Amino acid sequence: MTGREVAVVGVGESELGVTGCSIYQLQTQAARAALEDAGLRMSDVDGLATAGVERFSATAMAEYWGMRPAWVSSTMEGGSSFELMVGAGVDAIRSGRCRVVLISYGSNQRSAASRRLRGMVQPHTPADQYEAPYGVLSPLSLYAMAAQRHFHEYGTTGEQLAEVAAAAREWALLNPKAYRYGAGPITVDDVLSSPMISSPLHLLDCCLVVDGGGAVVLTSLDRARDLPKPPVRVLGCGQSVTHITMAQAPDLTRTGAVESGAAAFAEAGIGPEDVDAAEIYDSFTITVLLTLEALGFCGRGEGGPFVEGGRTRPGGAFPMNTNGGGLSYCHPGMYGVLLLVEAVRQLRGEAGDRQVPDPEIVLAHGTGGVLSSHGTVILGVDR
Numbered sequence: 001m002t003g004r005e006v007a008v009v010g011v012g013e014s015e016l017g018v019t020g021c022s023i024y025q026l027q028t029q030a031a032r033a034a035l036e037d038a039g040l041r042m043s044d045v046d047g048l049a050t051a052g053v054e055r056f057s058a059t060a061m062a063e064y065w066g067m068r069p070a071w072v073s074s075t076m077e078g079g080s081s082f083e084l085m086v087g088a089g090v091d092a093i094r095s096g097r098c099r100v101v102l103i104s105y106g107s108n109q110r111s112a113a114s115r116r117l118r119g120m121v122q123p124h125t126p127a128d129q130y131e132a133p134y135g136v137l138s139p140l141s142l143y144a145m146a147a148q149r150h151f152h153e154y155g156t157t158g159e160q161l162a163e164v165a166a167a168a169r170e171w172a173l174l175n176p177k178a179y180r181y182g183a184g185p186i187t188v189d190d191v192l193s194s195p196m197i198s199s200p201l202h203l204l205d206c207c208l209v210v211d212g213g214g215a216v217v218l219t220s221l222d223r224a225r226d227l228p229k230p231p232v233r234v235l236g237c238g239q240s241v242t243h244i245t246m247a248q249a250p251d252l253t254r255t256g257a258v259e260s261g262a263a264a265f266a267e268a269g270i271g272p273e274d275v276d277a278a279e280i281y282d283s284f285t286i287t288v289l290l291t292l293e294a295l296g297f298c299g300r301g302e303g304g305p306f307v308e309g310g311r312t313r314p315g316g317a318f319p320m321n322t323n324g325g326g327l328s329y330c331h332p333g334m335y336g337v338l339l340l341v342e343a344v345r346q347l348r349g350e351a352g353d354r355q356v357p358d359p360e361i362v363l364a365h366g367t368g369g370v371l372s373s374h375g376t377v378i379l380g381v382d383r
Helices: 023-038 057-065 081-095 126-130 140-154 158-172 188-193 257-268 285-294 303-310 336-348
Strands: 006-013 047-051 071-073 100-107 196-198 212-220 232-241 277-280 361-368 373-381
Touching (some): 006 023, 006 336, 023 057, 047 057, 047 081, 081 212, 081 336, 140 196, 158 303, 232 257, 257 285, 257 373, 336 373
Antiparallel strands (some): 006 232, 100 212, 232 373
16 A cells, blocks of 8 residues: 555665764764755754664754654664664654664764774683684675685585676776776786685675765655656565574574565565666675575576676676675775665666666665674565
């Protein structure tokens, strides 16, 4: 029923790169851009979902913006947090708890040099008691373990992982906001010849470390149709959590995206074959292969062959990470909100030189922790 449907009506991003800004400033930039995009004001927002501030994220940002929201969420599940926030925001709007939800994030990790080894800052956690003492570069070494297992079980190759990075760079060269815009293309050989960081992952298999932020605005579809931009319908959402320490991961090559994807597809009433483009969390190249398999775009162990032959590059049969992804566009610690921003822009036809021809359905999938948490959101044009 239309009255219970929810749509994205605004998206925005902050300055990206090395900004010198505070987290509060970056979130404000992104929120202001998203609200302007929606044709709304901060005074219209009565629901706030945010992460990034160290404690009480939603309360802190509400105070900073002078808000008294009726509904808040400070979900903290790493890179998947914002996909989970979409699901929660949809429920809040449908239930009448609020009418307009602002989802925001910002991180100044590059300017503040705030990314540190987890084992140095949380000695009381299970991961830091039982994994960090063995020299783990978290999360890099743990994703590398998953890659090694995938290599062993399915014959996946470094060349196939490298194709993910090379394809992302090709998209980034079409996106003036991308951190690597203008840096030039990279080849599979370039990735394989970059320094080995944690075998089998090379430097160019790893995401960027930059400042940045993004924001998304949700409201009911009925109200959305009266706003300036074409509404983008939220068709389906799903979530899953499996573990926090890698020692407790049930399977290194099967992620919780199996469950989150199945739930989102079931709610949307479609299947993977109906998706026109995908924005897949790419903290590392192996993250992408595991997620493609888990979401059903290819069979288990078939992620490597699936991305070969330029399939995910501009002009390929399966457009993926069309802004350049976390590998070449922007990765401010928790990248999931920017997956949603790009998905909306593609569906509105606002992506410029990187625009996918006439997409009707775009999937965004966020991954948090060490393949720990998963959020899938399926978005579609308003027909």
